[in-house]
Amino acid sequence: MRIISGNYGGRPLKTLPGQTTRPTSDKVRGAMFNMIGPYFDGGRVLDLFAGSGGLSIEAISRGMDQAVLVERDRQAQLIIADNIQMTKEAEKFQLLKMEAQQALQVVQGPFDVVFLDPPYAKETIVETVTALCQKNLLAEEVMVVCETDKQVELPEEIADLGIWKEKIYGISKVTVYVR
Known part of the structure; x- marks a missing residue:
């Protein structure tokens, strides 16, 4: 895996061996950023189930x-730390070593882009997006980008957000919610 585009384009990303995390493939990550960007003029990103950190690093790139x-998994936290060091701009990243629901109690918004790629996607996504809205952590022009198995059917609306775009890439589905 590698960073697709931007300042870090072409740099390799480490990933966790085994089945603990499911890193977003280069193809899906590239397609995802073409849906939502592909480039940004500043802003803050929240990646609640970071895995290897690839989505956040791509966003900064x-x-x-x-x-x-x-990220709650210890091995994944080490991989994320290595990947952040690869950018040579560690000051742009903050790694919280905890459960996503715990992080929602301590993070300060607003966030312009939120990535959600949790295990057991549907239940967690609805609950998490609702919490993000209730805690006022989202910018007015926010994009909440959800990656799930293509079989998962997410609701048209969650809290005050609605589906803007939805596309299937192989076995993955990317759903983007906006206000």
């Missing part, structure tokens, strides 16, 4: 200012 990455 493409122009976001700051990323908050949340």
Whole structure:
């Protein structure tokens, strides 16, 4: 895996071996950013189930200012730390070593882009997006980008957000919610 585009384009990304995390493939990540960007003029990103950190690092590479990455798995945290060091701009990243629901109690908004790629996607996504809205953590022009198995059917609306775009890439589905 590698960073697709932007300031870090072409740099390799480490990923966790085994089945603990499911890193977003280069193809899906590239398609995802073409849906939502592909480049940004600043802003903050929240990645609540960071895995290898690839989505947040790609977002910073493409122009976001700051990323908050949340990951509970110890091995994944080490991989994220290595990947952040690869950027040589570690000050742009904050790694929270905790559960996503715990992180929602401590993070400070607003966030312009939120990535959600949790295990057991449907239940967690609805609950998490609702919490993000209730805690006022989302910018007015927010994009909440959800990656799920293509079989998962997410609701048309969650809290005050509605589906803007939805596309299937192989076994993955990317759903983008906006206000």
